[in-house]
Amino acid sequence: MNDQAPRKRPAKPYRRPKKDPVRILAFEALRAVDERDAYANLVLPPLLRKAREKEGFEARDAALATELVYGTLRRQGTYDAIIASCVDRPLREVDPPVLDVLSLGAHQLLGTRIPTHAAVSATVELARVVLGDGRAKFVNAVLRKISAHDLDGWLEKVAPPYDDDPEEHLAVVHSHPRWIVSALWDALGGGRAGIEDLLEADNERPEVTLVARPGRATTEELIAAAGEDSALPGRWSPCAVRLAEGGEPGALEAVREGRAGVQDEGSQLIALALADVPVDGPDERWLDGCAGPGGKAALLGALAAQRGAALLASEKQPHRARLVARALAGNPGPYEVIAADGTRPPWRAGSFDRALVDVPCSGLGALRRRPEARWRRRPEDLAGFAPLQRGLLREALRSVRVGGVVGYATCSPHLAETRAVVEDVLRGRGGEAPPAEWIDARPFMRGVPALGEGPDVQLWPHMHGTDAMYLALLRRTG
Numbered sequence: 001m002n003d004q005a006p007r008k009r010p011a012k013p014y015r016r017p018k019k020d021p022v023r024i025l026a027f028e029a030l031r032a033v034d035e036r037d038a039y040a041n042l043v044l045p046p047l048l049r050k051a052r053e054k055e056g057f058e059a060r061d062a063a064l065a066t067e068l069v070y071g072t073l074r075r076q077g078t079y080d081a082i083i084a085s086c087v088d089r090p091l092r093e094v095d096p097p098v099l100d101v102l103s104l105g106a107h108q109l110l111g112t113r114i115p116t117h118a119a120v121s122a123t124v125e126l127a128r129v130v131l132g133d134g135r136a137k138f139v140n141a142v143l144r145k146i147s148a149h150d151l152d153g154w155l156e157k158v159a160p161p162y163d164d165d166p167e168e169h170l171a172v173v174h175s176h177p178r179w180i181v182s183a184l185w186d187a188l189g190g191g192r193a194g195i196e197d198l199l200e201a202d203n204e205r206p207e208v209t210l211v212a213r214p215g216r217a218t219t220e221e222l223i224a225a226a227g228e229d230s231a232l233p234g235r236w237s238p239c240a241v242r243l244a245e246g247g248e249p250g251a252l253e254a255v256r257e258g259r260a261g262v263q264d265e266g267s268q269l270i271a272l273a274l275a276d277v278p279v280d281g282p283d284e285r286w287l288d289g290c291a292g293p294g295g296k297a298a299l300l301g302a303l304a305a306q307r308g309a310a311l312l313a314s315e316k317q318p319h320r321a322r323l324v325a326r327a328l329a330g331n332p333g334p335y336e337v338i339a340a341d342g343t344r345p346p347w348r349a350g351s352f353d354r355a356l357v358d359v360p361c362s363g364l365g366a367l368r369r370r371p372e373a374r375w376r377r378r379p380e381d382l383a384g385f386a387p388l389q390r391g392l393l394r395e396a397l398r399s400v401r402v403g404g405v406v407g408y409a410t411c412s413p414h415l416a417e418t419r420a421v422v423e424d425v426l427r428g429r430g431g432e433a434p435p436a437e438w439i440d441a442r443p444f445m446r447g448v449p450a451l452g453e454g455p456d457v458q459l460w461p462h463m464h465g466t467d468a469m470y471l472a473l474l475r476r477t478g
Contacts, residue, residue, distance in 0.1 A: 017128035026068035077175040174199035201462035216259035266466030273444035274407035292320030294327030305333025343391040365468030439473035
């Protein structure tokens with residue numbers, strides 16, 4: 001009888017984890033968004049530039065990193081619901097860095113064409129690098145559970161049926177907080193199809209749109225410089241050019257020189273509409289009362305220069321005022337940039353013929369560009385913006401002369417930030433304002449369909465391909 005103990009198998013030699021620069025960069029971007037409340041569109045470009053210089057990133061590496069970051073952020077709510085069903089603790093008890101790695105893995109498994117085995121192994125290797133071997137085992141176990149179903153299969157499991165709870169169903173399926181689904185539905189009106197189209201559009205990557213600043217550049221110049229295979233005219237704005245996916249605005253001479261810039265087509269339409277409204281009497285002084293970061297101011301400045309008018313661009317925050325000055329540099333007409341509070345303006349009442357106030361807001365109209373904003377905003381934020389929005393509109397009406405025109409704009413479709421603000425100011429709620437009347441804004445957005453019953457205008461991503469910009473035009477009457 002052999003009483004010797006069985007021999008133990010020799011332990012496998014330790015293997016160092018493979019460092020994947022693309023996924024490490026994506027993880028670093030997500031951590032910056034989570035830890036510092038940074039925005040991905042501000043964090044990602046410098047990380048990509050550094051990677052090109054130090055890691056030799058190619059275009060396909062940058063494209064994958066961008067997709068991993070933005071795709072994970074857009075689908076965060078859906079992935080959270082799926083991950084929650086695969087772990088044995090509440091998500092709030094999962095360390096945020098671990099949750100970021102799991103979300104990156106979930107997106108690769110459920111939102112890309114990366115093969116399952118590659119998605120799991122690459123994410124586990126990432127976990128070993130940034131979390132350590134112990135937590136990488138947890139990541140591996142959760143990802144293998146997630147890989148058991150495709151996205152549609154998971155949505156059947158984690159989303160309540162539409163007939164039982166329509167808002168929660170849409171919130172989980174389309175990855176928006178429930179309160180935002182409710183607010184967007186109220187603003188949009190209509191049935192299920194419209195709100196689903198809007199939520200889906202919020203989860204699509206927006207086109208890069210350029211503006212050819214009148215008198216300084218032309219759309220033909222931009223299209224020729226980008227190449228006819230890489231650029232198209234805008235849908236609605238005569239100043240707009242749409243770049244194909246992967247187009248690099250900074251490669252165009254006109255953009256580098258400030259004669260053109262990156263600007264959403266909806267934002268262009270706001271400035272163009274204000275400039276097109278006829279005014280009786282002089283049309284010599286224009287005001288942009290909330291000018292940062294400078295896109296609309298640069299377009300208004302170019303339009304004003306063509307008519308011999310001068311623009312005053314005012315921005316409360318000095319660092320944003322510097323961005324405005326940079327955007328306006330080289331404008332052929334007279335302009336001035338100041339750092340001033342639009343609710344306590346230093347200029348005299350009645351000084352201007354036209355004024356624009358694109359007021360601070362929740363940003364719910366730009367969720368395509370800033371997907372992380374949907375997870376940061378809270379319903380109570382709207383109450384914080386309300387006094388500022390009303391104050392800015394009241395002062396804008398005081399700033400124009402009798403017969404002058406004011407444009408109230410905001411990058412939000414929420415009713416509390418749009419028509420409710422204008423109606424309150426016109427009725428004198430919260431403070432007295434000069435008498436004013438509505439101007440129907442629809443005729444000044446020539447060729448743009450589906451603008452509603454007026455007199456104000458709400459643009460929509462799913463209908464117009466723009467951010468959800470709002471515009472009310474008012475004329476001071478006394």
